[in-house]
Structure formats: C-alpha cells, structure tokens
Amino acid sequence: MVKLRLRENENVQDAVRRFRKLVEHAGIKREMRRREFYEKPSEENRRQKRRNERRSRMNSASR
Template sequence: MIRMQVRDRETIQEAVRRFRKLVERSGLKKEMRRRQYYEKPSEIKRRNHIRAERRLARERRLAAGRR
C-alpha cells in the first residue's frame, strides 16, 4: 500500500507528481497490468524461460566481444 502525506503549501500538481513517482517506484502499476488478465502457470513458465534464454544469449554475445 502506498501512503503519502501532502506537505504544507504543496500544490496539487506537485502532490500528484510525487504520487506518480511513488506508484512507479513501488511497481504497483506494473503489477496491475500483469494481473489485468489471468495467465496460466504454463504461460508464466514459458515467458520466464524465453526471458532466461534471451538473457543467456546476450551474456554470451557480450562475453564473445570481450575476447
């Protein structure tokens, strides 16, 4: 849960800007998008597997460039 206190003499625009930053940093927006639709466990595993393969491929390319 995100809590924010509006400071003395803080304008609404400043408070909204601070609130947006808090939401962004907390990952709440990302989590809401992820939970917007149900995703089967097999789809989650598949997506994580693809992400890991891409990460490994990128690391291999970087390691090959260092030689």
C-alpha cells in the same frame, strides 16, 4: 504500500506527480498490468523461460 504525505503549501498537481513516481518506483503499475488478465501457469512458465534465454544470450554476447 505507497504512502504520501502532503507537504506544506504543496500544490495538488505536485503531490499527484510525486504519487505517480512512487507508484511507478514501487512496481505497482507493472503488477496491476500483469494481473489484469488471467495467465495460465504454462503460459507464465513459457514467458519466464523465454526471458531467461534472452538474458543468457545477452550476457554471453556482452562477455
């Protein structure tokens, strides 16, 4: 959960900017996009498998 306290004499625009940064840093935005549509477990597993394969290829290429 992201909490934001307004500082003394802080503009609303500055507070909104800080809030957006906090939300982005916490990963809430990414999580919302991921949960926007239902993904079947098989599709999720396939996506994770591809990501792991890409990572292993990148790691082996950099060594």
